[in-house]
Amino acid sequence: MFGLGRLFYVVLLLTNAIAILSEDRFLARIGWSTAQIDSGFGVPDSQSVKVKLVNLISAVRTLMRIPLIGINSIVVLYELVLG
Template identity: 60%
Template sequence: MSLFGFGRLIYVSILLINAVCVLSEDRFLARIGWGRAQPEPGFGASYDNASLKAKTINLITSVRTVMRIPLIVINAVIIIYELILG
């Protein structure tokens, strides 16, 4: 009846998380100015953590750090599921 079901929503979310984790910081993100390598702030200065760009960079880094091992397991389960019941 519906075009998208719960299973398709899970597939789309896993694919988007995979896309974020695969982004290379050196090859892609640094070229567009979204790399984490920032110079140390001088005396009395601080990082700009309030901007949308800084929050997005922190989100990408956090997702890459936290979801590395779970994504390996989730992708393996999805591949096995698709091979058996696909």
């Protein structure tokens, strides 16, 4: 069954994936860089889905960098000890 432990692993892996995205190498190529944000037709800058996703990625990269190191270390030790 899909328990809370597996859900925690999925959330942790997705957060890790967002945190390691390189803005220069990957996000800028697809037009999702913070420097390249432009509004769509008839949509203000603050309401665009693209702008919200770029801001979410930036916030995760900024705020979760240090906590992810600790959480990943705890998960690795847990897996090594308890398998």
